[in-house]
Amino acid sequence: MIVTLAVLAVFFAVDLFVIGRKPHVPSTGECVRHIAFFVAAALVFGAIMWAVAGPAPAMEFYSGWLTEYSLSIDNLFVFVIIMSNFAVPKILQKYVLSVGIAVALVLRGVFILVGAALIERFTWIFFLFGAFLIITAVKLVAGGDDDEEYHENGVIKALRKVMRISDEYDGEKLRTVKDGVKCFTPMLVVFLAIGTTDVMFAFDSIPAIFGLTKDPFIVFTSNVFALLGLQQLYFLLGALLDKLVYLPAGLAVVLGFIGVKLIMEALHGNSLPFINGGQPVGWVPEVPTWLSLAVIIVAIGGAALASVVKMKAMESAK
Numbered sequence: 001m002i003v004t005l006a007v008l009a010v011f012f013a014v015d016l017f018v019i020g021r022k023p024h025v026p027s028t029g030e031c032v033r034h035i036a037f038f039v040a041a042a043l044v045f046g047a048i049m050w051a052v053a054g055p056a057p058a059m060e061f062y063s064g065w066l067t068e069y070s071l072s073i074d075n076l077f078v079f080v081i082i083m084s085n086f087a088v089p090k091i092l093q094k095y096v097l098s099v100g101i102a103v104a105l106v107l108r109g110v111f112i113l114v115g116a117a118l119i120e121r122f123t124w125i126f127f128l129f130g131a132f133l134i135i136t137a138v139k140l141v142a143g144g145d146d147d148e149e150y151h152e153n154g155v156i157k158a159l160r161k162v163m164r165i166s167d168e169y170d171g172e173k174l175r176t177v178k179d180g181v182k183c184f185t186p187m188l189v190v191f192l193a194i195g196t197t198d199v200m201f202a203f204d205s206i207p208a209i210f211g212l213t214k215d216p217f218i219v220f221t222s223n224v225f226a227l228l229g230l231q232q233l234y235f236l237l238g239a240l241l242d243k244l245v246y247l248p249a250g251l252a253v254v255l256g257f258i259g260v261k262l263i264m265e266a267l268h269g270n271s272l273p274f275i276n277g278g279q280p281v282g283w284v285p286e287v288p289t290w291l292s293l294a295v296i297i298v299a300i301g302g303a304a305l306a307s308v309v310k311m312k313a314m315e316s317a318k
Contacts, residue, residue, distance in 0.1 A: 025090050025093075025094070026094065026232055028236065031232040031236040034229050035229045035232050035233055035236065039229070041225070041228070042065050046061050046062050049061055056289055057213075057215065057218060059289040059290055059292075059293050060212055060213035060215065060218050060289055061213075061221065063213070063289060063293040064209045064218060064219065064223075065222045065225050065226055066293070066297065067205075067208050067212065067258070067296055068222050069225075069226040070254065070296075070300045071205050071208065071226075071251065072226050072227065072230055072233075073237070075197075075201050076233065076234050076237060079097065079100070079194070079197075079234060080234075082190065082193050082197065083190075086186055086189065086193065087186075088186075088190055089169060092169065092171070092172065092187075093235075094235075096190055096194065097230070097231035098231060099191055100191070100195070100198065101227050101230055103191075103194065103198050104201065104202075104227060105223070105227055107195075107198050107199055108202050108220075108223045109223075111203075112206060112216055112219050112223070113216070115206050115207075115210055116210075116214075116216045116219070119210060124266060126211075126262045126263065127262075127263060127266045129210060129211065129259075129262050130211070130258075130259040130260065130261075130262030130263035130266065131263070132207055132259070133207055133211065133255045133258055133259030134255075136255050137251075137252040137255040137256035138252075140251055141248070141249060141252045156193060159188075159189065159192065160189075163183075163184055164182075164183040164184065165185070165186065166184070166185055166186070167186070168185070168186075169186055169187060170185050172187065173187065174191075205223070206219075207258075208258050209223065210262075211258035211261050212258065212261075212292055243307060244303075244307045245307050246302075246303040246304075246310070247303050247307060250299045250300045250302060250303025251299075251303075253295070253303075254295065254296050254299050257296075258292070265286065265287075
């Protein structure tokens with residue numbers, strides 16, 4: 001485990017702080033190479049886990065990785081809007097993404113530790129996780145999560161009232177001097193916007209992954225592999241994100257399925273006074289891991305394929 005985490009730490013550091021530190025707009029070829037490498041690394045990691053620990057943990061990893069990766073792609077919609085809203089220069093966007101992804105990893109690590117502790121002591125929390133995921137799925141289908149416009153949260157609004165913030169960027173600097181007066185650059189506000197948005201993302205992703213596996217190691221590694229190469233994916237899909245029209249529907253199916261799975265597991269293993277006379281509901285079936293993996297692949301793959309078909313149909317109609 002220690003060796004695995006050390007290797008992942010090296011991957012993450014190289015991806016964000018070596019490749020990501022050079023301020024430039026990556027080419028399509030560069031993006032494809034990096035994404036292919038990290039996807040292959042995730043597949044190889046799952047294969048090694050299969051050989052060492054057996055098929056069940058490996059399928060849990062693949063299911064968790066695909067789910068987290070799909071949610072990360074959906075989150076890119078918000079990153080695009082934040083970058084546009086704060087007029088982040090194209091050449092600095094890679095650096096901003098590097099910091100944002102690092103913050104996301106730290107926040108997810110904290111949420112994973114808290115979630116694992118809660119599940120170990122209070123297994124009934126699966127009811128709350130399940131209900132939350134089902135509500136999120138319904139909102140995705142109904143269009144409740146409107147990403148067309150980014151609205152500054154209370155933290156950033158309060159910050160603008162108490163701090164002097166310039167209207168222009170000064171490279172990667174957080175502070176600059178304008179007209180002889182020291183002030184913060186918009187980069188500080190962008191980092192706070194990305195960071196506070198990452199907190200909201202964690203509320204979606206962590207319950208979803210715990211619905212597929214209870215192993216904190218698998219939960220964490222799934223999240224790390226889902227975040228690796230995300231900045232290259234941002235630039236590769238930047239022009240296509242608005243064309244993946246069925247991705248929210250695919251994610252809704254996945255989140256709804258996991259939500260129902262969590263509630264079924266809670267019913268199967270908990271004793272609640274208002275259900276079944278205080279006894280666990282033994283007749284509720286447990287959803288096998290292979291079925292979870294199949295649902296995720298079909299839902300996300302089907303949504304992507306349907307989006308591509310619609311995009312080509314619209315292009316042909318022009």
